[in-house]
Amino acid sequence: MIQHLVDGVLVGAIYALGAIGLTMVMHMLRFANFSHAELLSVGAYVALVFDKLFGALAPVLTAKIGPLSMSFALALAVLVSMAVTAATAVLIDKLVFKRIRERGEELSMVFASFGVALIVRNLIGLAFGLGTTLYNSDIAFAMVLSTDPLILVRPDQIFTLSAALVLMVVLHLVLSRTTFGYALRAVAENASLAQVAGVNLRRIVIAVWVIGGALAAAAGVFYALTNQITPMIGRDLLMPVFAATIVGGIGSIYGAALGGFLVGLAANLALVVLPSGYAPSMPFLIILAVLTLRPHGLLGVARA
Amino acid sequence: MIGLISYLVFFTTVATILSIAVLGLNLQWGNTGLFNGGVAAFFGAGAYGTLILGGTPQEGHIGGFALPYPVALAGGMAAAGLLAWLVGRLTLKLRHDYLAIATFGVAVTFENVMRNAEWLSGGARGLRGFDRPLQELFASPLAYNAVFLGFVVVLLVATYAFLQRLVASPFGRLLRAIREDEEAAQSLGKSPARVRLISFVTGSVIMGLAGGLYGTFYAFVSPQDVLPILTFQIWAMLIVGGAGNNRGAILGAFLIWGAWTASGWALSRYAPVEAQIYAGSIQYVLIGSVIVGMLLWRPQGLFPERLVVSQRGRHPVPAAAE
Amino acid sequence: MPEPVLSCAGVTAGYVRDLPILHGVDLVAHKATITAIIGPNGAGKSTLIKAIAGLVPVSAGAIALNGREITNIRPDRLSTEGVAYVPQNDNIFRTLTIRENLTLALRRAGARREAIFDRLMTQFPALKDKLDDKAGSLSGGQRQFLAVANALASEPRLILMDEPSAGLSPKAAEEVLEMARALTDSGVTILLVEQNVTQALRLSDYCYILAEGRNQVDGKAADLLGDRVVADIYLGGRRKRVNA
Numbered sequence: 001m002i003q004h005l006v007d008g009v010l011v012g013a014i015y016a017l018g019a020i021g022l023t024m025v026m027h028m029l030r031f032a033n034f035s036h037a038e039l040l041s042v043g044a045y046v047a048l049v050f051d052k053l054f055g056a057l058a059p060v061l062t063a064k065i066g067p068l069s070m071s072f073a074l075a076l077a078v079l080v081s082m083a084v085t086a087a088t089a090v091l092i093d094k095l096v097f098k099r100i101r102e103r104g105e106e107l108s109m110v111f112a113s114f115g116v117a118l119i120v121r122n123l124i125g126l127a128f129g130l131g132t133t134l135y136n137s138d139i140a141f142a143m144v145l146s147t148d149p150l151i152l153v154r155p156d157q158i159f160t161l162s163a164a165l166v167l168m169v170v171l172h173l174v175l176s177r178t179t180f181g182y183a184l185r186a187v188a189e190n191a192s193l194a195q196v197a198g199v200n201l202r203r204i205v206i207a208v209w210v211i212g213g214a215l216a217a218a219a220g221v222f223y224a225l226t227n228q229i230t231p232m233i234g235r236d237l238l239m240p241v242f243a244a245t246i247v248g249g250i251g252s253i254y255g256a257a258l259g260g261f262l263v264g265l266a267a268n269l270a271l272v273v274l275p276s277g278y279a280p281s282m283p284f285l286i287i288l289a290v291l292t293l294r295p296h297g298l299l300g301v302a303r304a
Numbered sequence: 305m306i307g308l309i310s311y312l313v314f315f316t317t318v319a320t321i322l323s324i325a326v327l328g329l330n331l332q333w334g335n336t337g338l339f340n341g342g343v344a345a346f347f348g349a350g351a352y353g354t355l356i357l358g359g360t361p362q363e364g365h366i367g368g369f370a371l372p373y374p375v376a377l378a379g380g381m382a383a384a385g386l387l388a389w390l391v392g393r394l395t396l397k398l399r400h401d402y403l404a405i406a407t408f409g410v411a412v413t414f415e416n417v418m419r420n421a422e423w424l425s426g427g428a429r430g431l432r433g434f435d436r437p438l439q440e441l442f443a444s445p446l447a448y449n450a451v452f453l454g455f456v457v458v459l460l461v462a463t464y465a466f467l468q469r470l471v472a473s474p475f476g477r478l479l480r481a482i483r484e485d486e487e488a489a490q491s492l493g494k495s496p497a498r499v500r501l502i503s504f505v506t507g508s509v510i511m512g513l514a515g516g517l518y519g520t521f522y523a524f525v526s527p528q529d530v531l532p533i534l535t536f537q538i539w540a541m542l543i544v545g546g547a548g549n550n551r552g553a554i555l556g557a558f559l560i561w562g563a564w565t566a567s568g569w570a571l572s573r574y575a576p577v578e579a580q581i582y583a584g585s586i587q588y589v590l591i592g593s594v595i596v597g598m599l600l601w602r603p604q605g606l607f608p609e610r611l612v613v614s615q616r617g618r619h620p621v622p623a624a625a626e
Numbered sequence: 627m628p629e630p631v632l633s634c635a636g637v638t639a640g641y642v643r644d645l646p647i648l649h650g651v652d653l654v655a656h657k658a659t660i661t662a663i664i665g666p667n668g669a670g671k672s673t674l675i676k677a678i679a680g681l682v683p684v685s686a687g688a689i690a691l692n693g694r695e696i697t698n699i700r701p702d703r704l705s706t707e708g709v710a711y712v713p714q715n716d717n718i719f720r721t722l723t724i725r726e727n728l729t730l731a732l733r734r735a736g737a738r739r740e741a742i743f744d745r746l747m748t749q750f751p752a753l754k755d756k757l758d759d760k761a762g763s764l765s766g767g768q769r770q771f772l773a774v775a776n777a778l779a780s781e782p783r784l785i786l787m788d789e790p791s792a793g794l795s796p797k798a799a800e801e802v803l804e805m806a807r808a809l810t811d812s813g814v815t816i817l818l819v820e821q822n823v824t825q826a827l828r829l830s831d832y833c834y835i836l837a838e839g840r841n842q843v844d845g846k847a848a849d850l851l852g853d854r855v856v857a858d859i860y861l862g863g864r865r866k867r868v869n870a
Contacts, residue, residue, distance in 0.1 A: 032401035034341070034408065099600055110339050110404045111539060112599045118536060118592030122585040130581065182730040186719045193716060196679060197731060197776065198705040239412055242405045250401060277420040284409035291394040291402065 003151050004268040010157045010226070012264025013164035017219035018237060019244035019256035020171065021212025027188055027251030028208050029101065031109035035092065035116040036216065037241055038234035041124055043085040043217025044224040045231075048128075050077035051135055067143075067155040069136045070225060078221050082214040089213030090206055092116060117234065125231040132228040160222035167218055168257055171211070175253065180207070188251065236280075240267065243283035247290050249300015258298060262286075306446065313449045315565065320456045321517045323557035326541045327463050327550055328510030334548035335471055336503040337483035339400055341408030342391075343538045346384040346508040348414055348530030350515030352425055353380030355525055359434040365423050373437035377516045384512025385505050387414075392504040397497045411532055419527040430526025434519070456517050460554070463510055467550055470506075479503055536591050537564060543598045546605025555607055560594070628657040631784055631815040632678070636687035639677035643685070647673045648839045650687060653817075655784070655832075660806060660816045662830035662847065664823050670839040671819040672714065675786050678817070679704060679711040691784065705734065710777035714788040714819075717773035720762030724753055724772060727761050731779035738781075746775045767798030774805065785809070787818040791825065803829045827851040 022036040054073035055062045061073035096116055100108050142152040175181035186194040187204045195201055220233060244263045248255025267282035290297060325347055332338040340346075358376025361368030371379070391410050395402040418425040425431055442448035470476050482496045490496055519525040537560060545556025567590060571583040598605065632655040640646035647670045655661040663671045676682040678689055680699040689697045691707055704711060719727050728746065732739050747754045750771045756764065761772055770790055777785055790806065791799035799822070806816050807829060820826035827833060827847045834844040843850070 026401055030401075032404040034404075096596055096600065100603075103603070105599075105603065107337060107339055107400060108599050108603060110341075110401070111543065112596050114341070114536060114539070115592040115595030115599070118588050119596065122588040122592070125585045126582055126589070130585070179729055179733045182719075182722055182726045183733075185722055185726075186730055189719050189721045190716055192681065192701070193713060193719070195701040196681070196704060196711045196713070198702050198734065198780065199730075200702050239409055242409070246402070246405065250399075275420065278416065280416040281413040284406075284413040287406060287409055288394065291398075291406065295394075295398055295402075 001269075001272060002146075002149055004272055005265065006145075006151055006153060008265035008268035009261060010153075010161055010264070011223075011268070012261035013161045014219045014223045014226075014260070015237070015240045015244045015264050016257045016260025017164050017167060017215045017222070018241040019248065019260045020168070020253055021208075021215045022241055023245040023248065023250055023253060023256040024188070024208045025212050026245060028191070028205065029097070029109070030106050031097075031113065032242070034110065034113040034238065035120060035234075036113075036212065037238040038117050038120040038124075039085055039089055039213050039216035040220030040223065040237055041121065041231060041234040042088055043081050043213075043220030044229050044233055045124055045128055046084045046217065047074065047077040047081035047221045047224075048133070048135065048229060050080045053077075064136070064138075068159050069138060069156055070159065071136065074135050074221075074225075078218065081221060082217040085217035085220075086210040086213035089209040089216070092120075093205070093209050117238075121231055121234055128231065130231060132230045134228055135225060154226065156225050160226055163218070164222060167215060171215075171253070184208070239280070239283035240264075243286045243290075245297075246287050247297055249297025251301070252297065252299040255297055255299030262298075310446050310449070313446065313453050315561075317449065317453045317456055317521055318518075319558045319561040320453070320460050321514050321521065322538065322541065322561055323554045324456075324460050324463050324517070325511045325514035325538050326545065326553040326557045327460075327467055328507040328514065329538055329542050330507075330545075330547065330550060330553045331467055331470070331510065332504055332507035333542060334553070335476065335483065336479045336500060336507075337400075338396075338500060338504050338507075339404045339407070340504070340507070341404050341535060342406075342411030342414070343511055343535040344530045344532060345407075345411040345414035346388060346511040347515035347518070347534060347538075348411075348418065348525070349384040349387050350380040350512030351519030351525040351529065352418065352431060352515075353383035353512070354516035355380075355431045355434045355519045355523075356425075358437075358520075359431070362426070362431075362433040365426050365431075367424075367431070368433060373520075377513070377520070380516035380519070381509045381512040384515065385509040388505045388508030389501070392501045396500045396504065408532075408535075411530070411535060415527050415530050415532075418530065426526075428527055430524055430528075431519075432524055434523045436520060436523050452521060456521075459513065459517065463513070464550055464554070467510075471550075475499075475502075533588065533591070536588075536595065537561075540591050540594045540598075542605075543595060544606055546608040549605065549607055552605055552607030556605070559606075564591070628659065630654045631657050631692060632817060633690050634674070634678065634687065635690075637674065637677055637684055637689060638686035639673060639682050639684040641673075641682060643683075646685060646839065647682075648677065651836065651839070651841055653834055653841075653844075655815055655817045657815050658810045658813050659831040660810055660818065660829060661832045661834070662826040663817070663819045663834050663836060664821075664826050665836040665842070668838075669836040671836055672788050673839075674836065675711070675788050675817065675819055679709070679786055681711075705780040705782070708781075708783040709786065710780055710782035710784070711786045712770075712773045712777050712788065712790065714792055718761045718764075718769055718776065720760065722761055723758050724761050724764070725757040727772060727776055728779060731776040734780065742779060742781065746778060749778075750775050765798075766794050767801060770794065770798070770802045771805070774802075774809075778809075782814065784815045784817065787816065789819050789821055792821060799825070824851070 018037065018040055022033060025033050025036065051074045054076055062071050064071050065075060096112050097109055100112055142154045145151040145153050175185060183194065183199045184204060184207065187199060187201065191201060223233060223237065240263050244259035245256050247262050248259030263283060263286055266286050267279065270282050271279060325343060329340060329343055332340050354376045356367035357369050357371045357379040358373055359368050360370055387410065391406050395406045419428050439448055478494055478499055482499055486496050541556040541560040542553055544560055545552035564587065567587055571586060575583060634651060634653040636650040636652065637648055638646045638650055639648045651674055663674060665671055673682055677684050680701045684697050688695055691709065696707060699707065728743065732742060735742050752768055753772055753775060764772060790802050794802060803825065810816060827850055830847045833847045833850050835842045
């Protein structure tokens with residue numbers, strides 16, 4: 001039971017990172033982006049490439065950081081991956097979503113996002129193979145937090161949780177302390193007023209993709225680090241991340257963060273009573289529960 | 305020769321069945337503007353429902369009620385409708401993203417439950433023990449299949465005729481009104497949420513019919529038949545055919561199903577053995593590209609709806625404030 | 627007569643192409659004056675002010691600011707041209723605090739930021755005590771003050787106000803309009819849409835009456851105020867017909 005709670009929080013942090021970016025895109029660009037979770041896959045694989053590259057260029061970087069299975073090379077690769085994935089998100093917007101958006105067809109964007117997801121996911125499969133891989137094949141030993149009840153936590157999990165929290169705090173500071181953050185929140189509340197107040201909407205849209213892509217990359221690497229790398233990361237995390245946005249209320253960044261943890265917890269706790277084969281159904285059941293009890297989510301506001 | 309005819313009958317039957325599903329989606333998307341990300345679930349509900357109600361008793365799971373075929377098929381359609389009502393009731397009053405997410409979620413969950421709930425669906429092994437109706441009257445499988453093809457064509461024509469009349473009726477005009485301008489429709493005293501729910505459930509029942517026929521044709525259904533790719537294929541058919549146009553939807557279904565089977569055949573024939581496991585990925589990329597490509601370069605489809613009176617496109621975007 | 631700041635010549639504009647709401651409207655606003663646009667519902671008053679702000683596409687005619695054409699300006703460039711637009715509703719960011727609203731408005735002010743901020747605080751003392759409250763918690767009148775303070779932060783030469791007194795109590799409306807009057811003393815030009823005709827005529831220097839998207843009458847506010855015929859035809863009579 002407590003192990004489920006711990007696991008729920010750990011994976012919840014990853015959902016939260018994915019959901020923050022997704023909720024921003026859904027709110028500002030007004031469409032459910034089914035390709036967002038593929039950015040997590042992109043992030044995981046880009047980090048894999050640069051991890052290998054840095055390791056080959058400077059073998060000293062392959063040393064592991066403390067008790068983590070993560071090397072210095074991977075730590076650097078994460079940062080590069082955040083940048084590359086952010087650029088990928090902006091590029092996809094430019095190539096696909098922006099053009100459809102400019103014709104004013106919001107609903108077509110949802111279709112297009114499915115198409116983009118199919119293309120990205122399967123191109124990754126074609127490029128890297130359909131099998132699974134790991135950043136580091138050494139076995140990472142779990143720490144025993146308690147023997148009765150038995151609670152195991154791997155150092156990597158502690159690291160990913162802390163790193164995810166740091167990213168969220170940084171985002172919070174940007175939103176609440178910088179003029180850029182005010183502009184972002186202003187656009188989120190009332191885009192046309194923000195525009196007449198001199199905010200350049202195109203730049204804000206790019207910023208949203210950059211933030212969403214970077215956070216997705218981090219989430220993807222963290223998920224891959226604590227599980228494994230497969231082209232199906234996006235497919236498997238799609239519903240949990242969507243559930244987190246709905247739990248929090250679409251458009252609420254803080255709601256998405258909270259929703260991520262709640263979905264992680266609820267999904268893991270549900271497995272106490274349900275066979276683990278039903279895990280993929282959990283996000284949908286959570287969505288149904290939220291839509292029944294509180295359709296606009298915990299922190300969301302009704303919007304037509 | 306017999307082989308070719310036999311294959312053509314087989315191909316046409318599947319394409320006809322999928323056309324019915326595309327017509328169901330066209331009612332939702334083309335005529336009402338409702339996004340359904342879970343076509344596979346409603347199709348699957350029809351297939352599983354029909355086979356469970358009409359099948360012979362099997363060990364290990366419920367079902368095998370051996371009901372008369374029309375009752376079983378109607379039961380499958382009702383199962384699809386019920387599922388649609390459940391999802392629609394919760395989401396159709398909210399902004400459209402919720403319907404998209406919930407319908408996609410229902411498909412993921414449906415496949416997951418069918419895979420795991422052995423007592424209900426036979427689990428990953430699928431659902432067997434269904435005797436195709438009236439099969440004993442026919443000497444050869446080909447003869448049976450040819451007659452079955454006739455049966456599904458009749459149902460396709462009936463569905464088509466039903467939808468054409470529906471779209472031309474006052475209710476059809478109401479659907480369009482809501483799609484084009486919800487506020488105006490509301491001001492006429494119509495409840496858009498209710499009208500949308502009727503359209504959504506009706507479209508899903510039609511998908512359930514297609515699923516029931518599909519299950520009947522194969523006398524078998526498994527979780528492999530209700531994967532999300534089915535949803536994407538059916539969308540591609542509608543988008544290629546041109547949303548809003550029933551004839552285009554049918555043409556799109558044949559076109560995409562032909563392209564899908566042809567590309568599968570070509571890959572299995574010409575791709576090197578070691579690349580065979582990637583054939584699926586290549587086909588998925590192709591379907592994805594068809595969807596994105598059509599939306600970018602020919603959003604009205606190859607056979608667009610006549611007399612498009614869309615007012616979409618006049619809103620400057622991004623426009624969070626309205 | 628002071629120099630013209632804003633001039634509209636034959637402006638035709640509307641939300642949907644081929645369905646103009648304005649049909650060739652002319653208008654001039656002179657420096658350090660208040661120009662009011664009045665007229666019955668559906669006359670196109672707000673559309674005109676939005677067309678000037680670049681929010682409604684102009685299909686014919688020209689809009690010039692200090693002799694420079696700004697027709698179909700990108701709305702986010704308004705402030706760099708020295709124009710501020712205060713919409714009728716939702717004219718402040720409710721989810722931001724008052725300080726955040728003002729900081730956002732002041733972000734291009736550079737070195738003058740402190741000075742402008744201090745001046746706004748003396749100008750709008752009501753906002754000073756509530757700097758860290760969410761703007762959504764302000765009363766209607768205070769919201770208008772914040773909206774105008776946001777507009778003034780960019781030190782505009784021209785302020786476009788869409789019904790600044792709408793929805794306010796008579797007292798608050800009076801305060802807002804008096805503040806507008808005071809602004810012109812510092813050289814700012816104001817163009818406003820006003821629903822309350824007598825108030826608009828009392829307050830403004832020059833008045834344009836629109837009906838059905840066309841110029842009807844214009845003149846000095848004081849002259850129009852006294853002209854009973856004008857009031858009957860364009861402000862009373864026409865309204866009845868439109869509503870019927």
